[in-house]
Amino acid sequence: MRSRARRKTNHVSQNLDSFLDVLTNTVGVLMFISLFVSLIATGSSPKTSVTIETPLASPTDKQSLWFEINNNRVSHLDLREIRAQELELSQNLPNCNRPSSSLNSSEYSNYQSCLLSIIGRQSNFRSSTKNYQVRAVDRGVSLLFEPLSENTGETTAQLQTPDSDYRQVLSRFNPNQDYLVFIVRPDSFEAFRTARKQAWDAGYEVGWEPHPQDLPIKIRTVLGSELPGGRAIGVQ
Numbered sequence: 001m002r003s004r005a006r007r008k009t010n011h012v013s014q015n016l017d018s019f020l021d022v023l024t025n026t027v028g029v030l031m032f033i034s035l036f037v038s039l040i041a042t043g044s045s046p047k048t049s050v051t052i053e054t055p056l057a058s059p060t061d062k063q064s065l066w067f068e069i070n071n072n073r074v075s076h077l078d079l080r081e082i083r084a085q086e087l088e089l090s091q092n093l094p095n096c097n098r099p100s101s102s103l104n105s106s107e108y109s110n111y112q113s114c115l116l117s118i119i120g121r122q123s124n125f126r127s128s129t130k131n132y133q134v135r136a137v138d139r140g141v142s143l144l145f146e147p148l149s150e151n152t153g154e155t156t157a158q159l160q161t162p163d164s165d166y167r168q169v170l171s172r173f174n175p176n177q178d179y180l181v182f183i184v185r186p187d188s189f190e191a192f193r194t195a196r197k198q199a200w201d202a203g204y205e206v207g208w209e210p211h212p213q214d215l216p217i218k219i220r221t222v223l224g225s226e227l228p229g230g231r232a233i234g235v236q
Contacts, residue, residue, distance in 0.1 A: 065079075065181065071151075071153075077131070079219065086143075143218070175205070180205070182206065184211060
């Protein structure tokens with residue numbers, strides 16, 4: 001009877017040892033998976049690069065005032081003045097009446113010529129602001145802003161002066177009707193933070209977009225909306 005009891009006890013002990021081995025291995029694997037997922041989620045890899053993303057934007061009925069921040073200088077694009085000139089141009093363009101049928105070759109040819117004339121005049125649009133030369137590109141769909149000089153805009157010190165161009169823009173418009181959009185170059189976040197704080201202090205809402213250092217500013221205009229690269233910038 002004793003030998004049977006001893007054999008039975010050894011058998012139970014062996015089963016528990018096997019169970020504990022399986023449990024320990026399972027817990028170890030789960031801990032390894034959890035650690036691996038945490039490293040990916042937090043970006044703790046030694047070669048992880050830093051990506052700057054804009055905050056979530058919300059739509060607004062306010063009108064946008066556009067600024068570029070480059071070389072830690074803030075400059076007003078004065079996009080509204082350019083858009084007003086574009087609108088004046090479009091009002092002076094001829095009305096192209098589409099013929100009821102393309103079978104009438106003469107009428108259809110005149111219609112096509114009219115459209116080409118409009119596209120040509122829009123594509124040749126040129127203007128300038130205090131800080132930029134502006135011209136139409138992409139067959140008149142987009143506006144390209146080219147700085148007049150490398151020192152275009154105001155430094156963070158100049159922003160603080162009472163008569164700065166930036167302060168004058170803030171005082172000229174209405175924060176209940178307008179908000180500010182900043183196109184921020186990678187070297188200019190110090191100036192961006194200064195300009196944004198001044199805008200907030202004046203009661204303005206703000207939206208911003210990071211922009212590659214050497215990529216020109218090209219704003220696509222669609223149905224009266226301004227879209228850099230085809231994407232709207234809302235309030236953030």
